Amino acid sequence: MTSERELLLKAVCNMKSHFHQDNLQNSLSNEGHDVAATTIYRNLPLLVEAGIIRRTCYSGVEGKPDAATYEHIWGHEHHDHLICTICGKKVEFSYHAIEVLQEAVAREHGFTLESHHLELIGTCQECGGRPSAEKE
Amino acid sequence: MTSERELLLKAVCNMKSHFHQDNLQNSLSNEGHDVAATTIYRNLPLLVEAGIIRRTCYSGVEGKPDAATYEHIWGHEHHDHLICTICGKKVEFSYHAIEVLQEAVAREHGFTLESHHLELIGTCQECGGRPSAEKE
DNA sequence: CTAGTTGCAAACTTTTTGCATCGAT
DNA sequence: ATCGATGCAAAAAGTTTGCAACTAG
Numbered sequence A, B: 001m002t003s004e005r006e007l008l009l010k011a012v013c014n015m016k017s018h019f020h021q022d023n024l025q026n027s028l029s030n031e032g033h034d035v036a037a038t039t040i041y042r043n044l045p046l047l048v049e050a051g052i053i054r055r056t057c058y059s060g061v062e063g064k065p066d067a068a069t070y071e072h073i074w075g076h077e078h079h080d081h082l083i084c085t086i087c088g089k090k091v092e093f094s095y096h097a098i099e100v101l102q103e104a105v106a107r108e109h110g111f112t113l114e115s116h117h118l119e120l121i122g123t124c125q126e127c128g129g130r131p132s133a134e135k136e
Numbered sequence C: 001c002t003a004g005t006t007g008c009a010a011a012c013t014t015t016t017t018g019c020a021t022c023g024a025t
Numbered sequence D: 001a002t003c004g005a006t007g008c009a010a011a012a013a014g015t016t017t018g019c020a021a022c023t024a025g
Helices: A003-014 A021-030 A037-049 A096-108 B003-014 B021-030 B037-049 B096-108
Strands: A053-055 A069-072 A080-084 A090-093 A112-123 B053-055 B069-072 B080-084 B090-093 B112-123
Touching: A003 A021, A003 A037, A003 A069, A021 A037, A037 A053, A037 A069, A096 A112, A096 B096, A096 B112, A112 B096, B003 B021, B003 B037, B003 B069, B021 B037, B037 B053, B037 B069, B096 B112
Parallel strands: A080 A112, B080 B112
Antiparallel strands: A053 A069, A080 A090, A112 B112, B053 B069, B080 B090
């Protein structure tokens, strides 16, 4: 409705992956748009309601251990994440068979699924591809 | 090492499922043990390091929207959660086939898995067993 | 003109830190 | 006696709220 919201929406869509309030503010700032932090804080929940973004569960980004992070889900197929514990890289993937099994589990427990969140934590190939011990 | 830590450890183990700093402090308080919040905050990360508890990703409990929550994993088989969006009930489950597929996905992407976290979100049978619409 | 939004600053909540004291080894 | 842990209070960090000015419809 307002120009700030348009800007915010654009900024959100330009975010490659996960972001938080501060990222948005910086991003807008770099384009010469000064939007108050308050405004962003107030609009993020609205974007969530609108189904544009979703609040992710890994809170904390580089240097901000307690910041809430979001990701956009508009025009974004559902996906889950592989997260490298060493370099922090996040790889998105989706795997139909897993989703099918999830449905099965839910049904077994009488649940009707609305959504899910899956996070696989480990080390990526570049970081050694092994837990944390010796790498030849 | 200290009596406070023993108490804390006991309190943690007595926690049925997810808890946060405040829960622990209350729990201890009810037993007549007064432990400073600071001490709990300082020890929780140690317990995590020690592999006794883990930090969960759903932050926010009744009334405390920003509280970090933990769950203990000692003597606790790995499990994932089904969460009811209506009543908030959390059901633990584990399903071998899903874990196997997770390994497969990780391998495909060159990752070596250390752990994972899976959360299925929906409505439980008692709450209607369906998204949120009509229940006959 | 009215309703709702913005921006600033102050309030709040959760967690961390400084510092003196206390306890364990 | 030494080294680290505790507890209190104050500081941080992130987010929310109050309020006056502003803007879209």
